[in-house]
Amino acid sequence: MTEYDAFKELLESDDQEQLTPKQQQIVQAAIEMFSEKGYASTSTSEIAKRAGVAEGTIFRHYKTKKDLLLAIVSPVITKLAVPFIAQSFVKQVFKEGEHEDFEELLRTILVNRFEFAKKNVPLLKIVLQEVAFHPELQDRYKEVFRAEVLPHFERFISHYQEQGLIKDYPTETVLRLVITTVIGFLVTRFIIMPDGEWDDEAEIDRTIDYILNGLQV
Amino acid sequence: MTEYDAFKELLESDDQEQLTPKQQQIVQAAIEMFSEKGYASTSTSEIAKRAGVAEGTIFRHYKTKKDLLLAIVSPVITKLAVPFIAQSFVKQVFKEGEHEDFEELLRTILVNRFEFAKKNVPLLKIVLQEVAFHPELQDRYKEVFRAEVLPHFERFISHYQEQGLIKDYPTETVLRLVITTVIGFLVTRFIIMPDGEWDDEAEIDRTIDYILNGLQV
Amino acid sequence: MTEYDAFKELLESDDQEQLTPKQQQIVQAAIEMFSEKGYASTSTSEIAKRAGVAEGTIFRHYKTKKDLLLAIVSPVITKLAVPFIAQSFVKQVFKEGEHEDFEELLRTILVNRFEFAKKNVPLLKIVLQEVAFHPELQDRYKEVFRAEVLPHFERFISHYQEQGLIKDYPTETVLRLVITTVIGFLVTRFIIMPDGEWDDEAEIDRTIDYILNGLQV
Amino acid sequence: MTEYDAFKELLESDDQEQLTPKQQQIVQAAIEMFSEKGYASTSTSEIAKRAGVAEGTIFRHYKTKKDLLLAIVSPVITKLAVPFIAQSFVKQVFKEGEHEDFEELLRTILVNRFEFAKKNVPLLKIVLQEVAFHPELQDRYKEVFRAEVLPHFERFISHYQEQGLIKDYPTETVLRLVITTVIGFLVTRFIIMPDGEWDDEAEIDRTIDYILNGLQV
DNA sequence: TATGAATGAGTCTTCATTCAT
DNA sequence: AATGAATGAAGACTCATTCAT
Numbered sequence: 001m002t003e004y005d006a007f008k009e010l011l012e013s014d015d016q017e018q019l020t021p022k023q024q025q026i027v028q029a030a031i032e033m034f035s036e037k038g039y040a041s042t043s044t045s046e047i048a049k050r051a052g053v054a055e056g057t058i059f060r061h062y063k064t065k066k067d068l069l070l071a072i073v074s075p076v077i078t079k080l081a082v083p084f085i086a087q088s089f090v091k092q093v094f095k096e097g098e099h100e101d102f103e104e105l106l107r108t109i110l111v112n113r114f115e116f117a118k119k120n121v122p123l124l125k126i127v128l129q130e131v132a133f134h135p136e137l138q139d140r141y142k143e144v145f146r147a148e149v150l151p152h153f154e155r156f157i158s159h160y161q162e163q164g165l166i167k168d169y170p171t172e173t174v175l176r177l178v179i180t181t182v183i184g185f186l187v188t189r190f191i192i193m194p195d196g197e198w199d200d201e202a203e204i205d206r207t208i209d210y211i212l213n214g215l216q217v
Numbered sequence: 218m219t220e221y222d223a224f225k226e227l228l229e230s231d232d233q234e235q236l237t238p239k240q241q242q243i244v245q246a247a248i249e250m251f252s253e254k255g256y257a258s259t260s261t262s263e264i265a266k267r268a269g270v271a272e273g274t275i276f277r278h279y280k281t282k283k284d285l286l287l288a289i290v291s292p293v294i295t296k297l298a299v300p301f302i303a304q305s306f307v308k309q310v311f312k313e314g315e316h317e318d319f320e321e322l323l324r325t326i327l328v329n330r331f332e333f334a335k336k337n338v339p340l341l342k343i344v345l346q347e348v349a350f351h352p353e354l355q356d357r358y359k360e361v362f363r364a365e366v367l368p369h370f371e372r373f374i375s376h377y378q379e380q381g382l383i384k385d386y387p388t389e390t391v392l393r394l395v396i397t398t399v400i401g402f403l404v405t406r407f408i409i410m411p412d413g414e415w416d417d418e419a420e421i422d423r424t425i426d427y428i429l430n431g432l433q434v
Numbered sequence: 435m436t437e438y439d440a441f442k443e444l445l446e447s448d449d450q451e452q453l454t455p456k457q458q459q460i461v462q463a464a465i466e467m468f469s470e471k472g473y474a475s476t477s478t479s480e481i482a483k484r485a486g487v488a489e490g491t492i493f494r495h496y497k498t499k500k501d502l503l504l505a506i507v508s509p510v511i512t513k514l515a516v517p518f519i520a521q522s523f524v525k526q527v528f529k530e531g532e533h534e535d536f537e538e539l540l541r542t543i544l545v546n547r548f549e550f551a552k553k554n555v556p557l558l559k560i561v562l563q564e565v566a567f568h569p570e571l572q573d574r575y576k577e578v579f580r581a582e583v584l585p586h587f588e589r590f591i592s593h594y595q596e597q598g599l600i601k602d603y604p605t606e607t608v609l610r611l612v613i614t615t616v617i618g619f620l621v622t623r624f625i626i627m628p629d630g631e632w633d634d635e636a637e638i639d640r641t642i643d644y645i646l647n648g649l650q651v
Numbered sequence: 652m653t654e655y656d657a658f659k660e661l662l663e664s665d666d667q668e669q670l671t672p673k674q675q676q677i678v679q680a681a682i683e684m685f686s687e688k689g690y691a692s693t694s695t696s697e698i699a700k701r702a703g704v705a706e707g708t709i710f711r712h713y714k715t716k717k718d719l720l721l722a723i724v725s726p727v728i729t730k731l732a733v734p735f736i737a738q739s740f741v742k743q744v745f746k747e748g749e750h751e752d753f754e755e756l757l758r759t760i761l762v763n764r765f766e767f768a769k770k771n772v773p774l775l776k777i778v779l780q781e782v783a784f785h786p787e788l789q790d791r792y793k794e795v796f797r798a799e800v801l802p803h804f805e806r807f808i809s810h811y812q813e814q815g816l817i818k819d820y821p822t823e824t825v826l827r828l829v830i831t832t833v834i835g836f837l838v839t840r841f842i843i844m845p846d847g848e849w850d851d852e853a854e855i856d857r858t859i860d861y862i863l864n865g866l867q868v
Numbered sequence: 869t870a871t872g873a874a875t876g877a878g879t880c881t882t883c884a885t886t887c888a889t
Numbered sequence: 890a891a892t893g894a895a896t897g898a899a900g901a902c903t904c905a906t907t908c909a910t
Contacts, residue, residue, distance in 0.1 A: 041350065043903075057871070057872095132342070132346060176405050207394070262879080273882080274895055488893055489885090640820055649864075707902085708873080710901085880903100
């Protein structure tokens with residue numbers, strides 16, 4: 001398996017493929033309802049009804065309602081960091097010089113996360129809502145971020161700061177500004193105003209431009 | 218009463234001053250619990266307990282649990298738009314030339330919203346969480362935004378675009394980028410990492426800089 | 435005061451005249467609501483609202499909700515027996531020979547109770563409904579019946595049986611048949627089908643006829 | 652199945668036979684308590700306790716407390732009209748000449764309803780009490796009466812009036828007098844004075860006699 | 869494995885009643 | 890006398906979870 005395949009697999013791996021049909025129905029129903037009404041306001045009986053299974057069946061697969069939530073949300077948190085996890089991705093940037101310039105890197109990440117968000121709106125809604133109330137999720141999030149995202153990002157930033165491409169702000173500030181802008185874009189695009197008329201290509205370009213200019217020396 | 222006084226009053230008016238003591242205790246307890254555990258996961262009996270009142274007392278003042286939420290959240294939504302509502306503010310910008318340049322305007326808004334956020338973290342958490350699940354809140358939000366914020370913002374943007382201070386992006390794009398960056402800052406500062414070590418002054422400066430550069434022609 | 439006056443007074447005495455205005459409002463509201471929704475389904479706060487008084491005011495005049503019910507219902511039970519209580523009534527029948535025949539007696543009672551029912555539909559509804567669930571009311575009812583109604587009635591029945599005007603059934607049977615027919619008429623007329631088109635005079639005549647024929651030897 | 656069997660089945664069909672054991676316990680407990688204390692004054696927790704089930708179990712079988720009431724009362728209302736619904740009954744009267752005379756018809760109905768009442772005192776109490784406060788029940792009652800009872804009754808009355816057996820009163824008046832007398836008897840016998848010493852056979856005879864004489868030309 | 873009846877703790881809300889003003 | 894805020898027990902109903910089938 002080439003590194004590219006690993007990367008692709010990570011990105012595309014459908015966790016649900018390994019689930020029994022009933023389980024898939026349960027997870028699907030739970031995703032829909034959690035994202036519509038929130039975890040706390042969704043009852044297991046509603047999930048069972050929408051999934052077309054008996055109430056007891058949910059608890060055969062997931063010990064508690066919270067387990068079901070974690071089973072759904074945990075892999076999403078992992079996937080949020082996927083582009084930074086993939087070895088091939090990291091190597092490409094510095095070794096192969098493909099992403100030599102900052103813009104290319106930004107675009108890769110943004111487009112990639114854009115596509116990811118596009119396909120996973122309900123899941124992202126759930127993460128956004130529930131992370132606030134479940135310390136386990138926060139921990140998991142922080143861990144992934146600290147272990148997978150931060151190191152690479154810091155390397156990128158130092159690298160481009162050394163090259164004089166971006167301002168000499170503290171890493172965390174650069175990080176905050178960039179991530180904030182990216183997430184702000186995706187949240188606006190897919191969650192707050194998903195029904196607006198969007199010229200996605202142009203907006204992506206402008207957002208990249210905004211970040212680049214915003215950070216340039 | 219001078220215009221400044223009106224402005225200040227708007228900003229500082231404490232809705233809770235008109236409430237009976239028991240009501241204040243209830244509202245206070247509800248704010249704490251809603252922001253900690255979320256509206257749906259907070260029981261009225263818990264609120265009563267923390268407020269030190271009988272459960273029935275809650276319902277004497279608020280017909281339903283949801284009424285209590287709305288009583289708490291609605292004024293916050295209004296206040297979010299306060300700097301744009303205040304007449305004195307708008308006039309100053311264009312008439313008195315005080316905020317002649319874009320930077321000044323941005324700083325006024327950012328500092329002002331920063332102070333507001335600082336004093337209202339739990340309330341903002343509640344708004345952020347609950348807006349997603351309560352259409353009434355969404356409607357109220359949209360209305361305030363469309364009526365109070367949008368028109369002024371559009372005037373600012375056109376004004377500065379004509380002066381060649383900011384890029385010729387569609388209004389909505391400029392709006393999105395600015396608001397996203399501001400909110401992203403405040404959310405990171407007060408909600409995601411409130412316990413980090415922050416050099417607030419520097420961060421505000423950098424954020425303003427980022428926006429200015431990001432949008433400049 | 436003549437005996438007739440006493441009779442009249444008994445029939446017309448308005449218990450509510452001695453009540454304070456607030457009390458009258460309370461009683462009036464309670465009568466309306468008890469008869470519409472039943473005692474158990476009517477809340478004191480509803481009564482207070484409809485009466486236009488504070489909730490506490492009810493309890494200043496009536497120690498408990500049940501006291502209010504009893505204050506309303508007790509006098510009605512007494513009044514149900516009024517024609518038999520009035521001395522003048524009893525005397526008239528036998529002394530003055532006015533009601534010499536059975537038909538005259540029946541008509542007097544029926545017309546009199548008809549007028550009483552007509553003016554007191556809500557009160558009668560309440561009695562009918564609540565007697566079943568409040569032993570105090572049952573006791574009060576039985577006492578009045580045994581003390582005031584039964585003796586006179588028995589005298590009437592014996593009297594007419596001796597005269598060969600009515601069948602030689604046991605007193606209780608005659609009583610049951612007569613009372614049942616009278617109450618059945620009034621309940622049908624005023625409670626079950628108050629909105630039907632009634633030729634009251636004719637129905638009264640037919641009902642009397644039915645009883646007379648039904649009992650005649 | 653002969654017509655008689657169908658008739659018998661209608662009369663005896665026990666709706667509770669199709670219920671699960673828990674459901675039977677619930678219904679049984681509810682019947683007892685509703686008839687003792689009234690629907691509004693009976694709490695679901697009391698029913699659960701007396702039924703020996705968890706409170707939640709009630710709501711698994713009956714969506715609301717009112718549903719439980721309707722499930723109990725609705726079939727009773729239907730059964731009240733059963734003797735008129737049974738085809739065999741109607742046919743017998745006119746075709747087979749069995750009930751040729753009015754007395755026979757009255758006796759059949761009265762004895763039959765007497766036995767029904769005897770076996771269903773608590774249910775009849777509930778109907779009598781709750782019909783007043785639940786429009787659904789009133790509607791259901793009126794419908795059954797209009798569709799099943801009235802037409803047959805009118806035929807009987809016309810038939811006997813043509814034969815000169817009963818007075819030429821309006822149908823509704825005859826109906827009222829007969830029904831009133833029958834119900835009055837049953838209510839007195841089973842609800843008001845169930846503990847008195849009753850010579851049922853004699854009372855039935857006298858009641859029939861009373862009706863016959865009362866209506867005869 | 870899947871079911872769904874059963875549970876009883878817990879939910880929001882209402883209630884009759886009290887009491888300081 | 891009248892008020893109405895406050896109470897906390899009780900009400901109908903829901904919930905996540907269990908378990909016998």
